Amino acid sequence: MIRTKALVKCFGEKIAVNNLNLQVNKGEIYGFLGPNGAGKTTTIKMLTGILYPTSGEIWILGKDLRRHELEIKREIGVVPDEPRMYKNLKGMEFVSFIMDIYDVNEEETRRRFEEICDVFNIDYLDEFIGEYSHGMAQKLMVATVMMRKPKVLFLDEPTVGLDVKSARMLKMLLKKYADEGSTIFMTTHILEVAEKMCDRIGIINEGELIAEGSLDELRTSGGKGEHLEDIFLSLTGANDEEMRELVENL
Amino acid sequence: MRELMILIEYKLKMWSHKSRRRSKKKGTSIPTWILLVIVAVGLVGAFTPITMLLVKTFTALKSMHLPGTHYPMSEVLLGMFGFMIMVMLLLNDVPSIIYNVVSENEETSLLFSLPIKRSVVFFFKIFEVISGTALPILFFFPFLIAYAISVKMAWYLVPIYILDIAALILLLMGIASVIAAFVARFMSSTTAKRLNIIMYTISIIFLVFIFNLLPGRMTTGNPLPWMKRYVSLATDPFLPSTWFLGAVKFKSLYLTLLYGTCVLSMLGLWALSSRYSIDITKVGEKRREKRVSITTNRNVFGPFVSKDLKLLFREGNVLFLFLYPLIFPLIMLFTGSWSIVGATLFAGFLCMDYCAMIAGGLSHFENQAYPMSVLLPVSEKRIIFEKALISSAIYSSLYVLAILIALFIAKKGWMLLLNVPFTFVALFEMSIYGVISYLASPREISADFQSAMKGMKGLKMMLISTCITAGVILSSVFGLDNSFKIPVFFKVLLFPVAPSLTIIVFWYLLKDRLNERYLKGLFENR
Ligand SMILES: Nc1ncnc2c1ncn2[C@@H]1O[C@H](COP(=O)(O)OP(=O)(O)OP(=O)(O)O)[C@@H](O)[C@H]1O
Ligand SMILES: [Mg+2]
Numbered sequence: 061m062i063r064t065k066a067l068v069k070c071f072g073e074k075i076a077v078n079n080l081n082l083q084v085n086k087g088e089i090y091g092f093l094g095p096n097g098a099g100k101t102t103t104i105k106m107l108t109g110i111l112y113p114t115s116g117e118i119w120i121l122g123k124d125l126r127r128h129e130l131e132i133k134r135e136i137g138v139v140p141d142e143p144r145m146y147k148n149l150k151g152m153e154f155v156s157f158i159m160d161i162y163d164v165n166e167e168e169t170r171r172r173f174e175e176i177c178d179v180f181n182i183d184y185l186d187e188f189i190g191e192y193s194h195g196m197a198q199k200l201m202v203a204t205v206m207m208r209k210p211k212v213l214f215l216d217e218p219t220v221g222l223d224v225k226s227a228r229m230l231k232m233l234l235k236k237y238a239d240e241g242s243t244i245f246m247t248t249h250i251l252e253v254a255e256k257m258c259d260r261i262g263i264i265n266e267g268e269l270i271a272e273g274s275l276d277e278l279r280t281s282g283g284k285g286e287h288l289e290d291i292f293l294s295l296t297g298a299n300d301e302e303m304r305e306l307v308e309n310l
Numbered sequence: 311m312r313e314l315m316i317l318i319e320y321k322l323k324m325w326s327h328k329s330r331r332r333s334k335k336k337g338t339s340i341p342t343w344i345l346l347v348i349v350a351v352g353l354v355g356a357f358t359p360i361t362m363l364l365v366k367t368f369t370a371l372k373s374m375h376l377p378g379t380h381y382p383m384s385e386v387l388l389g390m391f392g393f394m395i396m397v398m399l400l401l402n403d404v405p406s407i408i409y410n411v412v413s414e415n416e417e418t419s420l421l422f423s424l425p426i427k428r429s430v431v432f433f434f435k436i437f438e439v440i441s442g443t444a445l446p447i448l449f450f451f452p453f454l455i456a457y458a459i460s461v462k463m464a465w466y467l468v469p470i471y472i473l474d475i476a477a478l479i480l481l482l483m484g485i486a487s488v489i490a491a492f493v494a495r496f497m498s499s500t501t502a503k504r505l506n507i508i509m510y511t512i513s514i515i516f517l518v519f520i521f522n523l524l525p526g527r528m529t530t531g532n533p534l535p536w537m538k539r540y541v542s543l544a545t546d547p548f549l550p551s552t553w554f555l556g557a558v559k560f561k562s563l564y565l566t567l568l569y570g571t572c573v574l575s576m577l578g579l580w581a582l583s584s585r586y587s588i589d590i591t592k593v594g595e596k597r598r599e600k601r602v603s604i605t606t607n608r609n610v611f612g613p614f615v616s617k618d619l620k621l622l623f624r625e626g627n628v629l630f631l632f633l634y635p636l637i638f639p640l641i642m643l644f645t646g647s648w649s650i651v652g653a654t655l656f657a658g659f660l661c662m663d664y665c666a667m668i669a670g671g672l673s674h675f676e677n678q679a680y681p682m683s684v685l686l687p688v689s690e691k692r693i694i695f696e697k698a699l700i701s702s703a704i705y706s707s708l709y710v711l712a713i714l715i716a717l718f719i720a721k722k723g724w725m726l727l728l729n730v731p732f733t734f735v736a737l738f739e740m741s742i743y744g745v746i747s748y749l750a751s752p753r754e755i756s757a758d759f760q761s762a763m764k765g766m767k768g769l770k771m772m773l774i775s776t777c778i779t780a781g782v783i784l785s786s787v788f789g790l791d792n793s794f795k796i797p798v799f800f801k802v803l804l805f806p807v808a809p810s811l812t813i814i815v816f817w818y819l820l821k822d823r824l825n826e827r828y829l830k831g832l833f834e835n836r
Contacts, residue, residue, distance in 0.1 A: 105681070108685060109684065109685070110681045110684045110685065112830060112831075129689075130687045130688070130689060131687075133685060133686065133687040134687035138681075138685050140681055140685075144678065144679050144680060144681075144682065145679050145682060146617070146621055146675055146678065146679045146682070147678055147679075148620075148621050148624045148625070148675075149617065149620065149621065153617075153620065156613075157613050157617050160612075160613030161613045161614070161686050161687070161688065162686075162687065
């Protein structure tokens with residue numbers, strides 16, 4: 061469903077993503093982890109056609125992204141790292157705009173949207189988006205993406221800013237969509253989310269994929285520790301002793 | 311005081327960083343002081359002829375007295391301009407201070423979180439507003455200088471004269487701030503922002519009107535009755551501008567009034583500043599409806615255009631950009647200072663410039679919602695074309711409207727209508743140019759629909775609109791108007807050939823940038 065070959069992205073001198081080879085299969089939830097500035101958002105931006113890669117190839121749903129860009133964009137759903145929408149539209153106007161643009165099945169999508177609104181407590185659709193709090197906007201963003209039930213979903217830190225209940229609901233919804241055949245690619249800093257939800261996990265550091273596999277595979281392939289947190293820290297080169305010492309000295 | 315200096319320093323640094331970044335991108339790094347010198351030379355160059363002209367006017371008016379008044383006309387004129395400075399500053403600064411100083415925005419939130427005294431933050435913001443409105447004040451310098459020259463002011467009086475001017479401006483600032491702080495209690499920040507634009511517009515129209523009306527009537531001899539009203543207004547003893555007039559002539563009463571109230575208003579400001587807080591709340595109760603029906607509207611325009619239209623008209627201020635191309639040429643036609651040719655040209659130029667600007671502003675919406683537009687299954691090219699279509703459709707209608715009204719007033723020159731199709735195409739091209747140049751450097755171009763474009767890019771855009779206006783409209787005007795005695799061969803060159811050529815060349819220049827790869831790069835460039 062998602063496949064990349066030797067993907068590279070440079071910003072001037074800086075190499076943000078280096079030689080990335082990914083493969084995510086149908087119905088899979090793939091967790092993409094890494095420290096700040098590792099290149100997660102950059103990768104998602106390339107996979108969703110926001111950024112052109114410097115070199116390398118991307119296939120989504122079996123199609124070359126470069127050649128079938130619009131077709132692919134119609135099929136996928138993206139929740140960017142920041143929920144930015146048109147400030148001077150009201151929530152409901154934005155929703156109808158999205159429905160019109162994607163030319164979706166109206167009845168079904170509307171029904172699904174209303175259900176999601178119930179679940180997320182979205183009751184502010186008649187207000188301007190510019191007045192939303194971060195979490196409110198994030199929920200609307202998630203709802204407008206999920207209502208289309210896309211075949212492939214990209215989510216960049218989707219639970220940031222969501223309240224406890226909404227975050228739980230989102231996780232359950234993602235699981236359900238995956239079970240029904242959607243492919244999900246998400247980044248997160250909350251390892252518990254990754255541990256519980258993801259079928260496979262990729263860890264990126266300084267632009268390079270340093271480990272990949274299910275939790276068990278990660279444990280055996282050199283990451284020290286029982287929990288994902290310990291594995292993650294040892295893989296990304298953080299040392300527990302050193303950190304403790306630094307904190308002591310503060 | 312130290313804190314205030316730090317804040318101001320940091321603001322200046324941000325401004326200079328902005329300009330430095332701009333010059334770096336182009337590969338040439340002109341030092342700031344050279345730029346300053348160029349600007350100064352440009353200003354002096356622009357002001358010198360006006361000042362010379364004004365010196366003549368003042369000298370001529372010096373010996374004239376309107377019957378029943380004891381002020382010579384030259385002083386009446388100065389008083390009138392003092393009055394105008396006053397009106398403009400008050401009109402502009404009160405809403406501007408409310409919006410920038412008293413209402414909450416990103417910067418005030420940051421500043422309030424810092425360990426700085428409230429009064430310092432207040433004065434800092436006031437400083438910012440004042441430096442933002444310095445331009446209109448600059449505009450009046452020729453009058454002030456011309457007056458000083460015409461009365462052959464002694465050199466030792468010049469510093470006092472300057473002090474008088476400074477006192478007047480300070481006093482007005484003080485009054486504006488006090489009013490603003492007071493009015494802010496009843497006004498939401500959105501209203502203030504809107505009012506800001508309205509006032510700006512009114513003062514510009516006011517200026518244009520005065521500049522076209524006054525010199526025309528003043529020089530046509532006999533003192534008309536309406537002038538008496540102006541004189542009594544310009545010399546009303548309750549107005550600060552009159553105090554200024556008196557202070558210039560060393561009348562002790564007015565000197566005390568001017569400096570006394572100036573000090574008083576500064577003290578008032580100080581008192582206000584220590585109790586400064588942002589206490590504007592968003593008005594309007596929020597009612598929450600559980601279910602809102604979502605209506606899809608698959609109308610003729612398509613979702614993108616209807617969304618953009620909705621956003622555009624919610625921008626409020628944009629209305630004035632629609633009105634300018636209609637109002638200004640017509641004012642000039644009415645006041646008789648311009649002919650139909652001038653009005654057509656001016657309307658055409660404004661349409662070209664604003665067309666590009668509105669198109670840029672439409673792209674600003676996509677920037678706000680980035681990366682929304684890139685994720686949608688719509689190609690970049692289509693987005694750009696739809697935006698260009700919206701803005702060129704609006705300005706094409708406005709242009710035709712302006713021309714038709716002008717033609718009905720002048721009752722001649724109907725041949726000019728032949729040039730309209732060419733203008734349509736040119737307007738469309740200008741809009742595309744506007745979108746592209748906005749996307750290429752979103753920060754340098756003012757997209758808030760408040761004022762003309764900023765910086766070098768804005769200048770460049772103005773230059774291009776001038777060229778296109780000259781190529782498409784100016785040439786047609788000469789080619790089509792029969793009152794110009796030109797051989798037929800040149801007429802043909804001027805009318806169908808020159809506009810066509812302009813359009814084709816412009817298109818050729820734009821075409822390069824309209825490939826997918828380049829456009830993608832633009833949308834990527836955040
Ligand atoms: N537009 C850009 N121009 C220049 N450098 C960029 C740009 N976008 C990202 N980078 C750089 O690329 C690197 C990767 O950034 P990216 O946003 O992908 O990190 P991330 O893994 O998403 O981090 P976070 O966990 O903080 O979200 C960073 O070093 C960043 O500085
Ligand atoms: Mg990120």
